[in-house]
Amino acid sequence: MGETTVSRGALSRRSFLKGAGAAAGALGLAGAAGMTTAQDWLAPAKAHAEGEERVAYLCHQFHCLSACCLKCTVRDGRLALIEPNDALREEDQRICLRGINEIQHVYAADRIQTPLRRVGERGEGKFEAITWDEAIKAVADAIKESQAKYGDNSFFFRKSTEASSAHGSGYLAALLHAETGGNWGLDRGQANGLDAGCGVGAFRATNNALAEWPLASTIIFLGFNPLESSIAWTKAFFDAKDAGAKIITVDTRFSPTASKSHQWVSVKPGTDAALVIGMVRAIMDEGWYDEEFMKAHTGYPFLIDRATGEVYGVMRDVTDEKTGKVSRKKAPYVWDVATGTARLFDEEGVDPALEGTWEVDGRTLVTEFSALREAYEPYTLEWAGEVSSVDPAVIRGLADDYANRGPAFLCFGLGGPDKYTNADVLGHALVLVTALTGNTGKKGCGTGWYGGGGAFHATSALQSWKLPEEFKASKSQMPMYDMPYNDNNVHVALTFGDAFTLEAADANSMLEWVKGLDFFAICDIYHSSAVDYADIVLPACSKFECDEEVTDLRDAKGYLSLGQKCIDPLFESKTDLEIERLIAAQWGYDQYLPKSHEEYARHRLSKAKGNIEGFTIEKFQANQGVLRYLDSDEPVRSTLKFATDTGRMEPYYEKQIKFGQAFPTYETPNEAYEDNAKRQQYPLVFMQGKSCFRIHAYYSASAWFQEYFGPQVNISPVDAEARGIATGDAVRITNDRGTFVCTALVNNAIQPGTLFMAETTYNHYYPEGFLQNVTNSHRQERCYEMTYGPQIPYNDTLVEIEKA
Structure with a gap:
């Protein structure tokens, strides 16, 4: 295959393919229906109904947890309009700008279009396009070689919700006895x-x-x-x-x-x-x-x-x-x-x-x-x-x-x-x-x-897909976020979604560890921050894409939703379930997985009782993909x-x-406390949180959102004036762990002595570095004995800011 040199910018900054005679897409060949770039698919559908038009239904976001049920108009094979599903009660019909924006997001320039193989150094982002057969074989061979040499738990598998989690359930961890990285340290x-x-x-x-x-x-x-x-x-x-x-x-x-x-x-x-x-x-x-x-x-x-x-x-x-x-x-x-x-x-x-x-x-x-x-x-x-x-x-x-x-x-x-x-x-x-x-x-x-x-009216009557007893993930050696700092047996990693920069702080240390792995593959929809460090990149579908008529069942806040196919998989992308089946087939284990999303959905409904008694695929299809739980009129409440x-x-x-915590005894944060001597050099508390434009890094690939809300740091007028910073200035944020450059937004809503940014975004949108370079990776030792392990103290971070 010809070499593809991929830079870390938007589509307009992508390099062209040197071989194969095709134009470059967001991270590979343009492969679907004559597409030469993802940008071509952003042309608006015609306002009037011409050609083929149909409607499909699905349940939306995993991260904001609103679980909005959507009605999607597909015109000439392209997603053209997204509205609330009007089969719900009027008071339950909802959508926000993130849902409406999916039309742009699905067709974003940052979509990974074809399987890729690294040809440069890890982190350079240089790849060549390869076939699915080549990619799957490379992944399977690396896992087999590592497990034969170092044992089952030398293979690390993790599936984050950044991936298209409606399309699979992470079976590979059990099938291949993988290390899964234990407690994830996020939000616990x-x-x-x-x-x-x-x-x-x-x-x-x-x-x-x-x-x-x-x-x-x-x-x-x-x-x-x-x-x-x-x-x-x-x-x-x-x-x-x-x-x-x-x-x-x-x-x-x-x-x-x-x-x-x-x-x-x-x-x-x-x-x-x-x-x-x-x-x-x-x-x-x-x-x-x-x-x-x-x-x-x-x-x-x-x-x-x-x-x-x-x-x-x-x-x-x-x-x-x-x-x-x-x-x-x-x-x-x-x-x-x-x-x-x-x-x-x-x-x-x-x-x-x-x-x-x-x-x-x-x-x-x-x-x-x-x-x-x-x-x-x-x-x-x-x-x-x-x-x-x-x-x-x-x-x-x-x-x-x-x-x-x-x-x-x-x-x-x-x-x-x-x-x-x-x-x-x-x-x-x-x-x-x-x-x-x-x-x-x-x-x-x-x-x-x-x-x-x-x-949460979700029911225990939904049946999980059970694997034979011999298939179980390995006992975790340690949490994933501790692996860069402690000896462990992980040599090969496969992640569905960008776990390494979204579920850990101190990105420089994490990515140095990733560089030292024998092999790393990532399956993702978009060019997320860890992609440039992978040996193999697999293109995944968004939740709107499927090669079958139904996808999966999801709780939708008082309703159960059956996802329906909206559009065909774009480019050469595949659903998570199909990708897991392809990898499992290298061991002959695909026989243990659902053969289709419909088979899985029917299995989950096979013993429908309680608040879903009588629910069937046919009833979902007759009611725009949603059925209201039978107990929805009585909200689930706390119990005594x-x-x-x-x-x-x-x-x-x-x-x-x-x-000393039998009763909660107050203690200061690890770093962001008033009398910390580090404040002499790094006087500002650096915080992050969600915004109306993104949930974690999701929606980073939206050009509309990037245009109005790229990586920018909010700073109080007091702190901005003291440093000669104005809105729109390029600024550098630094501490002992690292540095990055972004845009300043002077904002009266911010306390003096603090900075605030929306939770991350893909690293190639920053002029230099990215947010996770500076965040704190300290571990609270007593929390290792608690249910969820130590939390990652992202906001427990001191920095300094200056004009770049």
């Missing part, structure tokens, strides 16, 4: 702190429906910006506001959500935990807590040994009601007021004391609530105000609204304050404040991650039965005694 810091007190998965399970927001009297958004990150939720926001809910946004910057809230609380970066601890102190001092709830549904009455901190209780066998599995769990004692003795918390007729100290069996025992009062004696409102830079009276007002103006939601997003090393402390503090007030388990209240706004050992909220974490 607060969850580490919350789930220990409410049960694993609680940060998701405590979601309430968007439909319940208008039932709340108070809604506090903690570093959560739904009016940008999940635009389709805007209606619920304003419905709640119109219904009389007081909406408060706590955020470092004056976000769009803050601008539409009743109150904006501007908090210093990385200090949200101090603010919530201050709320806890105010609620205790003022007596605003719910004693009845605390006694019946929390661990606050449980007794602990003052000397050791251990919960005073006995081990006993407990049988799981669902599985019948028996396990050993500790049953705590409480002090029974009626008998004046210590009794097991769940004994019949126990009336537990909420506060007090007693001598039992030579031990001094104290209730958890009394212990909390003692532990939080230093955490005055004045302390919380000093640490967070929030007026103590404002913190007290927040506590008053949350405790007394209920029911109340405390909503956090998977960004913002989650991206600091102390995020687990924040999550733990949220357990404390919820357990004090009882703002959970009833309509119009709850605490947790509001991904999609709750209302928690997935903990006691079935209660447990604010005291016995396992964290050794780390």
Whole structure:
């Protein structure tokens, strides 16, 4: 094949193919229907209906979690119009500019058009176009050679949601016994702190429906910006506001959500935990807590040994009601007021004391609530105000609204304050404040991650595709984000989507590690940031493309959606399922995978019962690809039965005694704290978050969005003036980890001392470097013992900025 030299720019900056006699596309040959460039496909379809026209339906975004059901008009084989699916109830029909923009995005110049093989050094972006047979063989040969030489776990496989996840389920990890990289470190810091007190998965399970927001009297958004990150939720926001809910946004910057809230609380970066601890102190001092709830549904009455901190209780066998599995769990004692003795918390007729100290069996025992009062004696409102830079009276007002103006939601997003090393402390503090007030388990209240706004009516009746028992992924050696810094056995990697620069910080270290691999292949739709480092590049379809009439079933917030083919695969792209089948066939394992998307969809519906009883492919096709869950009129709510050992909220974490975090003890961020000596050289806190134009890096390939919202850093007028920076200037952002150049936007919404950027974008859109070159890769050691492992502290980063 002829050599293709690929530079890192837009289509107009691409090199031409030296061989094969064809024009260059975004990263390969133009191969479909006579296309010579992707740009040719951006010509608008005719406004009037000529030629062949049809309509297809699918469920949209994975990242914003709005799950909008779309109606797509296809004219002359080309996507021409995207609207909400009008088979839904009118109040459920939604779309945003990201969905409308898919017409441009699908046909973007950055599409990978053909399989490619590297011909230059890793990182240079020099490739030659090859056939699918050559590409698949190269991938399979590399895996076979590595596993024969170093063992099964020398092959790393990861499938990120940047890939077209509607088109496959990541079977290769199990089929080839791959290393999968364990916990991903993204958006799980607060969850580490919350789930220990409410049960694993609680940060998701405590979601309430968007439909319940208008039932709340108070809604506090903690570093959560739904009016940008999940635009389709805007209606619920304003419905709640119109219904009389007081909406408060706590955020470092004056976000769009803050601008539409009743109150904006501007908090210093990385200090949200101090603010919530201050709320806890105010609620205790003022007596605003719910004693009845605390006694019946929390661990606050449980007794602990003052000397050791251990919960005073006995081990006993407990049988799981669902599985019948028996396990050993500790049953705590409480002090029974009626008998004046210590009794097991769940004994019949126990009336537990909420506060007090007693001598039992030579031990001094104290209730958890009394212990909390003692532990939080230093955490005055004045302390919380000093640490967070929030007026103590404002913190007290927040506590008053949350405790007394209920029911109340405390909503956090998977960004913002989650991206600091102390995020687990924040999550733990949220357990404390919820357990004090009882703002959970009833309509119009709850605490947790509001991904999609709750209302998860998805059903366990959908059947997964099971592989034979012998096919299982290898036990993970370590999280992927630790691999650049620790010895490991990974020699060959295959990722579907750009895991290496989207799921890790400190990109220079990560990409140096990738360069050292024996082989790396990537399957992606677009020219993402890791593509230039790959040995083989495989072109994937977008969710709008398929070579079959149906794709997959997805939860769509009150509905189940069956995706339909909109257009044929563009260029030489293939669906994820087809690519996995081609690779698996090199071992003869394709026999274990679904032969088609329709077979997979029918299998998933094969035992339809409960809230999907009677659902069939034919019924979906007759109703524009969507069917409403049978229980959709009753939103899924929080429950007063928690997935903990006691079935209660447990604010005291016995396992964290050794780390000094049995109760959440405030600690500064790793890097972005006031007295850090590094501030002499790098005085600015560098933060990132979602925007209305992108979700993570997705939509980076949209030329429309790049034109108006390329890589730009927001800087306060105070910091800009001090450095002679004006809007539109090229600026360089630097720290010890790396540097990059982008465009400055002077913005009054930004606190002095901080910078803000939308979460990344593909590296070739930057004049030099890219955002992840400077981000922090520090690991919070105690989090290795938590459910989700250490979070990646992207925002826990100090930098300096200057004109480039």
